[in-house]
Amino acid sequence: MRPTKTDNLGTILSRKGVSRRDFLKFCAAMTAVLALPARYTDRVAAAVAEAKKPVLVWLEFQDCAGNTESLLRASSPSVAEIVLDILSLDYHETVMAAAGHQAEEALQMATAEPGTYLTVVEGSIPTKDGGIYCTVGGRTALDIAREVCGNALATITCGTCSAFGGIPAAAPNPTGAVGVQDAVPGITVINLPGCPMNVVNLTATVVHYLTFGELPATDQFNRPLFAYGSRIHDDCERRAHFDAGQFVEEWGDEGHRAGWCLYKMGCKGPATFHNCALVGWNDQTSWPIGAGHGCVGCSEPNFWDTMTPIYGRLPRVPGFGIEATADKIGLGIAAAVGGAFAVHGVASAIRAKAQPLPKTQAHVEED
Amino acid sequence: MTTTTAHEKFREEVTGRVYVWEIPVRLTHWVNVACIVILSFTGYYIGNPYIRVSPREIYGGYFMGLMRFIHFVTAYVFVASIAVRTYWAFIGGNRWASWRALVPFLTPEGRGKLKHALQYYLFLRRDPPTVLGHNALAGFTYAWIVFLYFVQIITGFALYAQSHPGGFWWTLTGWIFLFISNQYLRLIHHLVMWLLIAFALHHVYSAFLVDAEEANGLMSSIFSGWKFIVPEKEEEVEK
Numbered sequence: 001m002r003p004t005k006t007d008n009l010g011t012i013l014s015r016k017g018v019s020r021r022d023f024l025k026f027c028a029a030m031t032a033v034l035a036l037p038a039r040y041t042d043r044v045a046a047a048v049a050e051a052k053k054p055v056l057v058w059l060e061f062q063d064c065a066g067n068t069e070s071l072l073r074a075s076s077p078s079v080a081e082i083v084l085d086i087l088s089l090d091y092h093e094t095v096m097a098a099a100g101h102q103a104e105e106a107l108q109m110a111t112a113e114p115g116t117y118l119t120v121v122e123g124s125i126p127t128k129d130g131g132i133y134c135t136v137g138g139r140t141a142l143d144i145a146r147e148v149c150g151n152a153l154a155t156i157t158c159g160t161c162s163a164f165g166g167i168p169a170a171a172p173n174p175t176g177a178v179g180v181q182d183a184v185p186g187i188t189v190i191n192l193p194g195c196p197m198n199v200v201n202l203t204a205t206v207v208h209y210l211t212f213g214e215l216p217a218t219d220q221f222n223r224p225l226f227a228y229g230s231r232i233h234d235d236c237e238r239r240a241h242f243d244a245g246q247f248v249e250e251w252g253d254e255g256h257r258a259g260w261c262l263y264k265m266g267c268k269g270p271a272t273f274h275n276c277a278l279v280g281w282n283d284q285t286s287w288p289i290g291a292g293h294g295c296v297g298c299s300e301p302n303f304w305d306t307m308t309p310i311y312g313r314l315p316r317v318p319g320f321g322i323e324a325t326a327d328k329i330g331l332g333i334a335a336a337v338g339g340a341f342a343v344h345g346v347a348s349a350i351r352a353k354a355q356p357l358p359k360t361q362a363h364v365e366e367d
Numbered sequence: 368m369t370t371t372t373a374h375e376k377f378r379e380e381v382t383g384r385v386y387v388w389e390i391p392v393r394l395t396h397w398v399n400v401a402c403i404v405i406l407s408f409t410g411y412y413i414g415n416p417y418i419r420v421s422p423r424e425i426y427g428g429y430f431m432g433l434m435r436f437i438h439f440v441t442a443y444v445f446v447a448s449i450a451v452r453t454y455w456a457f458i459g460g461n462r463w464a465s466w467r468a469l470v471p472f473l474t475p476e477g478r479g480k481l482k483h484a485l486q487y488y489l490f491l492r493r494d495p496p497t498v499l500g501h502n503a504l505a506g507f508t509y510a511w512i513v514f515l516y517f518v519q520i521i522t523g524f525a526l527y528a529q530s531h532p533g534g535f536w537w538t539l540t541g542w543i544f545l546f547i548s549n550q551y552l553r554l555i556h557h558l559v560m561w562l563l564i565a566f567a568l569h570h571v572y573s574a575f576l577v578d579a580e581e582a583n584g585l586m587s588s589i590f591s592g593w594k595f596i597v598p599e600k601e602e603e604v605e606k
Contacts, residue, residue: 243429313414330557334565337566
């Protein structure tokens with residue numbers, strides 16, 4: 001049965017066969033993700049069950065649909081998936097049935113009343129050459145974003161591309177790609193970067209909005225603190241090996257097999273704020289570091305430019321050739337200075353012999 | 368300005384000794400030396416943990432943690448030392464400790480001394496600059512070193528703050544990451560370490576050179592505080 005505008009989420013979920021027990025488990029998990037005390041579970045459950053379907057519009061621009069994949073991934077249909085599926089019913093380019101003019105009409109209907117809907121954006125927005133590098137239905141991404149995001153109650157960006165420009169914005173950024181907050185300044189944005197974003201965080205952001213009627217507190221990059229409030233490194237299950245000085249030296253060595261710290265293999269956990277270590281991926285099956293590969297820092301601004309080399313500790317020094325590392329240059333500078341002054345010393349010694357100073361010098365200058 | 372006691376005045380007149388480096392100057396100098404050595408060693412290890420710890424070594428069970436602890440504590444000591452020295456440069460110290468010694472290029476006289484010192488170092492002039500405090504070129508170099516100290520302190524505490532978002536240092540330094548990523552901040556922190564190591568090599572060499580050529584007891588002055596001037600009278604006596 002197709003849900004109507006008047007059905008609340010509790011009704012829709014029970015109709016879809018979600019038991020009360022599963023629903024409460026979902027609410028408890030969301031309460032935990034939001035870092036709320038356990039007693040809030042009842043409040044979250046009441047709010048989510050009572051929620052009238054807020055209209056959600058999902059826009060895709062310069063992207064790989066990886067965040068949609070992240071949204072749709074599930075070993076079995078979860079409560080979260082159903083909640084989000086119901087919420088995002090009005091317009092989603094990848095999964096909606098409508099096409100062509102019907103799709104455009106759906107978008108227009110969903111966004112007819114300014115300030116009544118939430119927008120989710122996936123993918124970066126090109127700005128070069130009038131934004132022609134991404135058009136949908138003959139309109140540029142920039143044009144659509146200005147109208148749809150500009151009139152939205154709030155915009156949630158899914159993935160690093162829509163948050164910060166992501167991979168399309170990596171140097172030399174041929175399309176002039178930017179994130180939503182730079183393309184449409186002044187609007188309310190919640191950034192959920194990641195490559196892809198973790199669907200748990202999207203669900204939790206929506207649940208936070210349903211429960212409290214406001215968006216979660218954010219950091220200086222507009223990322224919600226519940227998901228991006230601490231570094232992967234500080235929550236990592238391998239942290240004890242870091243503190244002990246036990247590091248993987250090469251892939252497949254004894255340390256790697258024993259699950260030691262991937263710091264020396266270029267892991268960017270110490271540079272990356274995300275809750276991967278806490279909530280995991282794919283129904284909490286695993287996560288990158290848990291699977292034995294270092295973090296690549298995908299949820300940080302400009303990660304493709306600043307977090308590379310992926311398997312190196314520090315970025316390469318700009319302007320010194322791609323293989324020059326800070327240590328080689330630093331050692332070179334130190335050696336050059338040492339060498340220069342050794343030569344100066346020999347020359348000074350020769351000068352002292354060849355051209356001795358007079359026994360006493362001119363008087364000390366008054367200073 | 369410190370007042371000269373009658374005893375000091377007597378010693379200056381009789382021996383040609385002048386009390387140049389006061390206790391805070393010498394103390395912060397040596398504290399800085401110790402801090403830079405410790406911070407460089409532990410910092411290099413943190414960036415590239417080259418010491419392998421055997422998993423069977425029970426006392427090594429917290430090796431990186433220990434290195435970082437030493438690094439952070441030493442960083443606080445270094446900041447305290449820089450704070451004392453900055454106070455002494457602006458308020459407490461004598462004229463040789465003053466900040467003016469670091470910016471000789473502000474006056475025409477200072478620019479002349481800069482040229483003299485540069486010509487001496489480049490073998491274009493035989494007589495070394497004879498001054499009681501820093502020579503002009505040394506002072507100018509220290510201005511850059513002070514700048515590098517502040518770069519190290521700011522980048523260091525910004526990175527330190529990352530483990531405690533919302534904390535004191537985060538409040539002070541969190542805005543930096545709007546302009547530069549933490550990986551590049553790490554790179555800067557790392558490169559400046561090498562610049563300071565290069566400076567240290569130059570500094571020790573120049574101290575030996577000037578000690579020998581100026582014959583003013585420069586090397587011992589950083590321990591005792593006293594430097595020597597060669598009075599004109601002596602010149603007459605020798606003739």
